[in-house]
Amino acid sequence: MHQMEGELPTSMSGSCGACINGKLYIFGGFDDKGYSNRLYYVNLRTRNGTYRWKKITDFKGQPPTPRDKLSCWVYKDRLIYFGGYGCRKYNELSECFDVHDAFWEGQIFWGWHNDVHAFDTNTQTWFQPTIRGGVPPQPRAAHTCAVLGNKGYIFGGRVLQTRMNDLHCLNLDTWVWSGRIHSSGEKPKDRSWHTLTPIADDKLFLFGGLSSDNVPLSDGWIHSVTTNGWKQLTHLPKSRPRLWHTACLGTEGEVMIFGGSKDDLHFLDTGHCSDLLIFQTQPYSLLRLCLDCIGKNASLLDNQIYCLPPKILPQVLKKITFWAAANHRQEKKAETEGQEQINIT
Structure with a gap:
């Protein structure tokens, strides 16, 4: 944990974060x-430990x-924002805004956006x-986005009581929408509050979210831009x-999922999740496999390391530390479970 200083952002929900340089x-x-x-911004490459x-x-x-639950593409040192739910004054209304509610006395309107704004850093x-050109996505919030090459992708989200499972693409050089991308075969169900992560030059990894029936989801899907098809992953933990x-890509193709909730936040919230889920989307490199092997068998290889x-x-030393800690946790867990079994008996 790091101490943060300066002009700290106020405590908000539905903010949109992105990193550049x-x-x-x-x-x-x-x-x-x-x-x-x-x-707001903070430099994460500071050398004095102060952020x-x-x-x-x-x-x-x-x-x-003003808005929340929007999404952001990062491209050519630009933050490119799409959609979200928020408010507008009467003279700011446009076809890029789907009105949900209004406060007539102040002529303030609430609703969903499908406009695009960019900030050159x-x-x-x-x-x-x-x-x-092209047909833009329907106004929405709580959707997700990802960048592959010079294309910005949008999937799902919510407007009114409807959740969606449509996929759209915007060319970030020419500013032309693709229109809805019709994929072949089986595809993910409608959802909001999910993540979409680029895992290769032509593949996107979709995980989780909240379904149209207000059920928290634990399914994972890979979309191939080349074949224009979805493939559902098997052997995922159904109880997570x-x-x-949030989701980000590791150095060897792992998608790391952190935070969020396991409940429908509209009706139930028993606490946010603090565990880290890691999904391996491609085989590990030979170097990674060798390092893990040494780390797991450090006591046998002690004189040769x-x-x-x-x-x-x-x-190698980092791997040894990691696996020593992992083995210690497993031993403590086994010891605790053994003690609980004794108590039950």
Whole structure:
């Protein structure tokens, strides 16, 4: 855990975070004062161990209207935001906004967006790109997005009481929408609060979310852009559903799922999840397999470990530490379960 200093963002829900060149940017969200369109960043590559937040106020251009539960693509040092739920004034209404409710006295409207806004991190400039063609997705919130090459993908989300399972793509160079991508064969069911993670040049990994029947999901799917088809993964833990979680790709193709909830947050919340789920989406490299083998058998190889090349020795020592800790946890767990069995008997 690191101490954070500077202009700390207020406690929000539904904010959108993304990293560019070692800086974490946080935009939007909702708190007891309403919806936000503030943008903050913190440099995660600091060398002195101090992490200092800064609110970006000296920007050029016009930021998006206040909103939460939006998504973000990172492309060419730009943060490109899509959709979300929020509020607009009467003179800000447009075809990119699906009205849900209104407060007529102040002429404030709440609803879902399908507009696109970009922030250039080099010039500190907001701009709204001109969409040059195609059919945009329906306005939505609690959807997910991912980037493959120069294409930004959108899957699912919610509008009114409807959740969706449609897939769309925006060319981030030409600003042309693909329209709904009709996939062949079986495909994931409708959902919101899920994640979509690029795992190869042509593949996306979809996990979890909340279904149209308000059931937390634990299914995983891989979409191939090349074949335009979905494949459901088997052998996933059915007892580990997740929604409103985060996901990122590891260095060897692992998708790491952290946080979120295992409950339908609208009706039940027994606490957020603090365990880390790791899904291996491709075979490990030969180097990784060798390091794990050494780490697991360190006691047998003790006299030979320091004969290894200096270049890989630090990686070997890390693996030994990891597997020693893992074995210790397993022993403690077995000891605890054994004691519980004795007590029951």
